[in-house]
Amino acid sequence: xxxxxxxxxxxxxxxxxxxxxxxxxxxxxxxxxxxxxxxxxxxxxxxxxxxxxxxxxxxxxxxxxxxxxxxxx
Numbered sequence: 001x002x003x004x005x006x007x008x009x010x011x012x013x014x015x016x017x018x019x020x021x022x023x024x025x026x027x028x029x030x031x032x033x034x035x036x037x038x039x040x041x042x043x044x045x046x047x048x049x050x051x052x053x054x055x056x057x058x059x060x061x062x063x064x065x066x067x068x069x070x071x072x073x
Contacts, residue, residue, distance in 0.1 A: 015054075030044055
């Protein structure tokens with residue numbers, strides 16, 4: 001089954017950056033080659049699986065705090 005290709009605006013919505021910066025953040029990811037993308041003519045599309053992989057790779061898993069260690073803000 002073929003992966004769905006998303007517009008830059010759709011990527012911004014999935015990443016949750018649309019309200020703050022619009023398309024700026026996903027476009028920066030594309031320009032810096034930090035996310036997989038496809039050129040369709042002059043248009044840029046991002047495979048949905050690439051967005052899921054990006055989110056998974058940048059997800060921080062919480063660790064258990066040890067006693068006596070101060071939290072850093």
